[in-house]
Amino acid sequence: MAIVVRGLGFAYERAPVLTSIDMHAEVGSFTALLGRNGSGKSTLLRLMAGLLDPDAGTIEILGQALCALSPRQRARLIGFLPQQHRPVFPFSVFDVVLTGRAGHAPLNPRREDEAAAHDAIARVGIEALSERPYTELSGGERQMVMLARVLSQRPKLLLLDEPTAHLDLANQARLIGLLRELAGEGMTVVAAVHDPNLAFLHSDAQIMLARGRVVSTGSSRPPWARDVLVEVYGEEPWTLPFGDRSIVLPGPRRPERATPS
Amino acid sequence: MTARARLLWCLPLPLAAASLLIGPSSMAAPGDVLTWLLARLGLAPAFAPEREAIMASVLLDVRLPRVLLSMLVGASLTGSGVALQAVFRNPLVCPYVLGLASGAAFGAALALATGWLPPQVAAFAGGLAAVALAYLLARGRREVSTVSLILSGVIVGGFFTALLTIVQFLSDPFKLQTIVHWTMGNLHAASWSRVRSAALPAAVGLGALFALRFRMNVLALGDEEARAVGLSPERERLLILIPATLAASAAVAVSGVIGLVGLAVPHMARMIVGPENRRLLPAAVALGAAFLLVVDDAARSLFSFELPIGIFTTLLGAPVFVWLIWRARVGWEV
Numbered sequence: 134m135a136i137v138v139r140g141l142g143f144a145y146e147r148a149p150v151l152t153s154i155d156m157h158a159e160v161g162s163f164t165a166l167l168g169r170n171g172s173g174k175s176t177l178l179r180l181m182a183g184l185l186d187p188d189a190g191t192i193e194i195l196g197q198a199l200c201a202l203s204p205r206q207r208a209r210l211i212g213f214l215p216q217q218h219r220p221v222f223p224f225s226v227f228d229v230v231l232t233g234r235a236g237h238a239p240l241n242p243r244r245e246d247e248a249a250a251h252d253a254i255a256r257v258g259i260e261a262l263s264e265r266p267y268t269e270l271s272g273g274e275r276q277m278v279m280l281a282r283v284l285s286q287r288p289k290l291l292l293l294d295e296p297t298a299h300l301d302l303a304n305q306a307r308l309i310g311l312l313r314e315l316a317g318e319g320m321t322v323v324a325a326v327h328d329p330n331l332a333f334l335h336s337d338a339q340i341m342l343a344r345g346r347v348v349s350t351g352s353s354r355p356p357w358a359r360d361v362l363v364e365v366y367g368e369e370p371w372t373l374p375f376g377d378r379s380i381v382l383p384g385p386r387r388p389e390r391a392t393p394s
Numbered sequence: 395m396t397a398r399a400r401l402l403w404c405l406p407l408p409l410a411a412a413s414l415l416i417g418p419s420s421m422a423a424p425g426d427v428l429t430w431l432l433a434r435l436g437l438a439p440a441f442a443p444e445r446e447a448i449m450a451s452v453l454l455d456v457r458l459p460r461v462l463l464s465m466l467v468g469a470s471l472t473g474s475g476v477a478l479q480a481v482f483r484n485p486l487v488c489p490y491v492l493g494l495a496s497g498a499a500f501g502a503a504l505a506l507a508t509g510w511l512p513p514q515v516a517a518f519a520g521g522l523a524a525v526a527l528a529y530l531l532a533r534g535r536r537e538v539s540t541v542s543l544i545l546s547g548v549i550v551g552g553f554f555t556a557l558l559t560i561v562q563f564l565s566d567p568f569k570l571q572t573i574v575h576w577t578m579g580n581l582h583a584a585s586w587s588r589v590r591s592a593a594l595p596a597a598v599g600l601g602a603l604f605a606l607r608f609r610m611n612v613l614a615l616g617d618e619e620a621r622a623v624g625l626s627p628e629r630e631r632l633l634i635l636i637p638a639t640l641a642a643s644a645a646v647a648v649s650g651v652i653g654l655v656g657l658a659v660p661h662m663a664r665m666i667v668g669p670e671n672r673r674l675l676p677a678a679v680a681l682g683a684a685f686l687l688v689v690d691d692a693a694r695s696l697f698s699f700e701l702p703i704g705i706f707t708t709l710l711g712a713p714v715f716v717w718l719i720w721r722a723r724v725g726w727e728v
Contacts, residue, residue, distance in 0.1 A: 184621055208624025215618060221483045222614050222669040235612045236624025240605055241672065286623060 135160045135195055135290055135321035136181060142189035143176055150176045151345045154190065158323055158338065163316040165332030166325040167356070168342035168365055174325035175216065177342070178292045181323065182213035195289060208236025212288035214279055216295050223266035226278050230254055233285035246285075253285035258307065272299035280308070291315065293324040297331065309335050330380045333357055341365045357381065399667050402677045405684040406465055413461045414453060416691050418700075421445075422452045460584035463592065464690040464703075465683035467581065467645040468655060470596045472663075472682025474642035475656025476675050477603050480610035481631045481638075482529075484540050486718055488656030489521075489642035490711075492543070493550030495653065497524025498639075498646035500554040500561065503573050507565045514591055517647035521639045524550050579652040579704015581690050588648040599641030603675060606634050610671040652686070652704045654711020659685050661714065 134157050141154040151173045158164045166174045179185045181192055183199050192199040194210055202210070212233075220229075230253055234246035242250075254263055259277050262270065267278060276299050283291065291312075297305045313335065316322050326332050332339050339356040341349040342365070349361045356362075357379035362370040371386040372379040415424040422430075430449045432438035441449060475488040489495045501520025505513040531546035532538045562573055576583070609630050612620050617627040642656065662685075663678035686703075689710070693703045 182622060184618060204621070204626055205624040208622070213622040215622070218616065218619065220615065221485065222480075224611065224614070224669055228611060228670045229615065232612045232615055232619070233623055235609070235620070238608070241608045283622075 134158070134193070135162070136323070137193040138181070138190065139193075140190035141177075141180065141187050141192065143173075143180060143185065143187050145176075149345060151180070154345075154347055156340050156347060156350060158321055160195075160321055161316055161319045162337040163312055163322045163324070163335070164338045164340060165336035166323065166340050166342060167327075167329055167332055168325075169367070172342040172365075173345040174342055175294050178213070178294050178323065178325055182211055182292050183207045184213065205236045208286055208288075210288060211290045211292060212283035212286045214276075214283050214291075214293040214296055216298065217272070218275060218279055220268050220275075223268040225264050226259065226262045226267055226270070226281075227251075227254065227264065229267045229278055230281045230285050233282040236286065249287060250281075250285045253281040256284055257281040257311065273301060273304055276300060277304065277308075280311075289320060291320055291322045293322070295327060296324055297326065297328065305331075329357070329362075333378050333380065334375075355379075396667065396673075399673060399677050402663070402666060402680045402684075406680055406687065409684050409687045410461050410465065413464075413687050413691050414457050416695050417452065417457055418694065419452050419456075421448050422457075427453065455586070456584075459586045459589045460581060460690070461687065462589050463584040463648060464581050464686045466589065466592055466596050467649045467652060468659070468682040468684070468686025469679045470592075470600065470641040470645040470682075471652060471656040472659040472685075473600045473603050473675060473679045474638040474645075476660045476663075476671065476678050477606075477610060477634050477638035478656070479660060480614045480671055481634050482538060482543055483614055483616065484538075484543055485661070486540060486544055486657070486715070487547065488654060488660075489646075490551075490651065490653040490655075490708075491657060491715075492528050492547040493524040493552075493554060494521045494528075494639060494642055495646050495651045496551040496554035496558065497521045497527075498643035499577055499651050500558045501643070502647045503558050503561045503577065506573055506576070507561050507569055512591075513647045514595055514644060517643040518595070518640055520554065521643035521646065522636070524554055525635055525639055527553075575702075576650045578702035579650045579707070580702045581649050581693075582700055582702070584648075592644045592648040595640050595644035599637040599639075599644065600679060602637035603634065603641065606630075606637075607671045607675040610634060610675070614671070650702075650704060653708035654715065655682060655686060655707050657718075658707075658711040658714040661718065 136158040138154055138156045141151055143151045154177065166177065168174050176185065180187050227250060231242055231247065231250040234242050234249060238246045254260055257277050257280050259281060262274060267275065270278065276296065280296065296308055300308060309331065312322050333356065339351045340347060341356050341361055348364050349356055354361060357372060359370060362381065371382045373382065415427050429438055430441060433440050471489060478487050478489065478492060479485050498517040498521035501516035502513040505511045505516035528543065528547045528550045531549065532543040558577065562570055565573060609625065612623060612625055613627060613630055620627045620630065659682045660678045663674055663681045667673045667677045689706050690703050693706050694700045
């Protein structure tokens with residue numbers, strides 16, 4: 134198992150965010166975290182990244198207790214992509230990606246650190262941006278740069294908070310393709326996503342959160358089941374069958390317009 | 395290293411040589427200095443012994459320590475400014491804006507007035523106290539915003555300036571004159587003993603900053619981003635703030651408050667070599683040394699009397715600060 138979470142609880146100043154969370158992810162799998170805004174997805178990712186300390190429960194990463202790892206050990210195992218990033222100084226894209234190596238480099242980056250940064254930039258396919266100032270990029274381009282920064286850490290575990298949020302359709306497809314590829318190479322990927330279809334179609338496992346609790350891990354009933362969707366999103370879902378699964382459409386159901394062929 | 399960076403590195407040397415030619419002494423005009431040099435090398439007839447003694451004293455005991463001191467002070471204030479801007483993720487701070495310079499000045503003045511501690515040590519303690527206060531005041535509950543840090547720097551600077559005034563008020567007239575002159579930001583009293591007292595803390599401070607310059611890039615991206623790649627932002631910030639304060643206080647202890655050098659010069663260097671701190675820090679330090687040399691040359695030769703250099707740098711730096719605020723479009727909500 135790449136991640137095992139048991140009885141995890143967390144509160145921000147006594148307002149509970151997560152309550153007795155149990156979940157796990159297998160090595161080389163792509164797990165999607167789903168839930169409404171404020172359901173605790175980001176907090177769960179931050180806890181798994183070691184950026185927050187849990188109030189209760191344990192997290193194991195590849196058989197080791199997360200709290201026993203030093204910050205540098207953690208950075209070599211776990212890569213975390215935050216939701217959005219506000220830059221101050223116009224560093225070049227390459228220099229931003231290179232900071233991902235801080236946990237590997239002694240004080241200053243060595244040749245191998247620069248090579249890792251170049252590899253990560255090539256992997257994400259943003260070589261053309263490499264010398265551009267980060268501050269002049271669009272939100273979506275920044276997202277790809279931060280992804281390259283995380284990959285330059287060469288982590289075993291990739292945690293992403295809404296990685297597709299600022300991306301256009303083509304870049305979403307590229308990103309999902311890349312995540313699948315990385316999972317195929319043995320990296321464990323956990324991503325919080327807003328689009329349930331993206332999760333249903335492309336991820337290996339789906340963990341549905343509502344009000345800080347796990348509603349479904351997809352093992353007993355499919356995550357696109359009506360009752361699960363109602364519990365997670367609080368709305369009667371409009372689902373259409375799609376192969377062996379379902380897809381969910383946003384907005385109120387309008388049967389007179391729906392003409393599935 | 396790019397050609398531009400190399401040029402910056404070489405800049406202080408010819409300027410230092412040229413600065414040795416400048417000064418109010420009519421006995422040591424540029425022509426005299428050159429002939430004296432040739433004479434020393436055996437290429438020109440030797441000077442008369444009295445003339446020789448005066449020349450040696452003007453050049454080696456007055457001008458040379460002054461040139462070295464202005465380079466040391468310029469380099470220290472600029473290196474400190476680059477580091478402060480990176481760790482606070484704030485392009486608008488420097489030792490002066492943060493109140494660090496006022497804290498160090500109060501410490502040094504107290505040491506001058508009472509003799510309890512060596513001025514260098516007291517300046518460092520005062521500077522450290524000021525930075526800690528400014529940061530804690532600005533931090534509140536969440537991340538430190540650009541404007542709140544500047545505001546708390548203003549408050550802290552004012553607080554320590556008030557303490558400094560108390561020290562002046564209670565000092566006897568003889569000491570008072572020394573303290574007031576020194577607080578205005580002055581390289582007038584440069585001497586070998588001042589060069590010696592500032593050299594060690596400045597070298598240690600700048601050396602540590604040089605070693606940590608990649609970490610400045612990591613911190614400049616944000617606390618959570620630093621934590622995610624395996625650094626503890628609190629620890630790194632402290633590791634960088636201590637040498638940054640050491641270098642700036644060393645400068646303040648020997649030359650008083652020379653304002654806004656640490657703000658203006660890093661931005662000039664950014665225009666030349668870019669914002670990346672591994673390239674920026676050494677380039678900015680070299681530019682700072684060159685910059686203060688030139689400003690000091692102007693301060694001591696433009697008028698028949700010598701203006702305190704702090705007045706010059708603040709007059710030059712203020713428009714830069716305004717331009718930066720305007721360009722960053724800093725609003726009160728930021």
